[in-house]
Amino acid sequence: MYDSFGTHRPREVQPGEYPEWDEALALVNRDLSAQLPERDPLCLLALPYWPEEEAEEAGEAEEAGECVHVGLPDGTWHGNDIPRNSRATPADALVAVAEAAQDTVLELLWQVWPVCIEHRLGMHPGKEDGRPVWWCAGGRDPRDTKHVGASIGKVEATYRPRSVRRKERGQRRRSQGQ
Ligand SMILES: [Zn+2]
Secondary structure, three states, X not given: OEOOOOOEOOEEOOOOOOHHHHHHHHHHHHHHHHHOOOOOOOEEEEEEEOOXXXXXXXXXXXXXXXXXXXXXXXXXXXXXXXXXXXXXXXXXXXXXXXXXXXXXXXXXXXXXXXXXXXXXXXXXXXXXXXXXXXXXXXXXOOOOOOEEEEEOOOOOOOOOOHHHHHHHHHHHHHHHHO
């Protein structure tokens, strides 16, 4: 399938094709709606994968298949595909999907997400004792060190952007006037 630019158009992954990543994305989308409720849920997009020639010659190429990315509902995405070996455990899948989701949100929507409620800083996915979490780098005070902001899938709402508040206020007024 080609679009007008001659590049391959991604295919939207259907539920159940990559169940480990489906489950992970559902949790990540929960974090997205907690802090960016105006955004539509992210989805999994697949592209055909061709091993690079050099890797193929060296016998290091992974088998041909698909690259799966976390993208926006309009079929765009940014950054690397989700590493295939992340399907090994639910925790690995969650961290990998969270990373890919964060890249897409930052580069295509220009939004820092998710944000630590305490420090208002962007957090990064990782693990603590094997548990998938969002890490915050901490505040300026040297005693205010790196900490876990939330488990992935359990991010709390921080604040409502002014544009959303204004829209909600407008909707409330309109419904009251009816
Ligand atoms: Zn913090």
